[in-house]
Amino acid sequence: MASSKDLAVFVRDALSAGKNRAEIASVLTQAGWSTHEITDALDGWADVPFAPPVPRPQTVVTARDFFIYALMFGALLFGAGYLVGLLHALIDHLLDASARTADHRIRWAVAVLIVTLPLYLWLATRERARLAADPALQRSAIRNWMTYVTLLFAAAVLLGDLVAVIYAFLNGDFTLQFALKALVVAGIAGGIFGYYRAGDGRGAAV
Template sequence: MASRDELSLFIRDALTAGNSRADITAALTDAGWSKTEIIDALDAWAETAFTPPVPRPVQTVSARDFFIYALTFGVLLVGAINLVIVLQVLVDLLFEEDGYAVFGRIRFGVSVLIVAAPLYLWLTLRERRRLARDPALHRSAIRKWLTYIALLLAAGTLLGDLVATIYALLTGDLTAQFMLKAGIVGLVAGGIFLFYYNAIRQEDAE
């Protein structure tokens, strides 16, 4: 961390002295700094003719963000799992005669969804209103990390679902019931992935 602070201070002083970014890059490269370190350090300062150099906004971290976003994504994870369970049990209902036994297996999942769905919607809409009022909140590092974790989990679920489907095909176990269940997993995981992927793309485009 200390070395990065020294690099940032050096670039600030070099820009203040009127050195070009190309000259600064060459000097730092000769000193042994990596290309990535140099680019990241230079990007921390806006490319303007103003003196002294103007720092760019940096990502923020707060306990409040951790609590809200961890709760939001936790509720999403629990809700998504139970949504899949409920829908898959309903698929079983199409192929099994004992409907009472099947419905008995989804009571807990339905209970979770009754709590998780409105809570997730409330948390998400509440945060979107805050982001609309104060665009600076988009720079929350915790929010970005948890968003990418959600993307990772969704992508991993999609890949696992695809592997399971191919395996069932190769072993001859690819029944209509299995395909419907795999499709449910794919739709839920794919929906979550697309939702947060589009959110990330919109933020990067702004």
């Protein structure tokens, strides 16, 4: 049975022989290849009038990218979680006298943010400079995966926040304190989602 490598070789040879993409797609479809497989194989070669066929740049995966982006996005999500906790604790401190004994929550959240916020900003600034100097680095598969995982996480938090608001409203528990906490969650998760939804101004957006 032919493999995807055989398909790539066939497409390259067919393009070298002067066959157009519609002809190649037609015969591959007749041979039983799926539309997705055919599209991927054809997209591997630039649609430019040149012989031999010109390969398109491919995504790259490196151990270095995994370490840097896992650390950067981990610091972002970990810090964001504790920022929510800090703001919630401050809301409790201001609006609920019985919660004022929980100042350790504030101190712990501040300690976490002192570590994670500078770490994230340093890594993000460093990577932004690298991307500006070499745009080819935007093809990092790890970077794209981490971006979409972050988008998924932020979207899930936003949906959960919306469900909690609706439930509190239906249950008669929708207080000012709850509303402020829900706004904090929506603001932070929405900010992260919006920032990376736009591709950080440079990367791949949704």
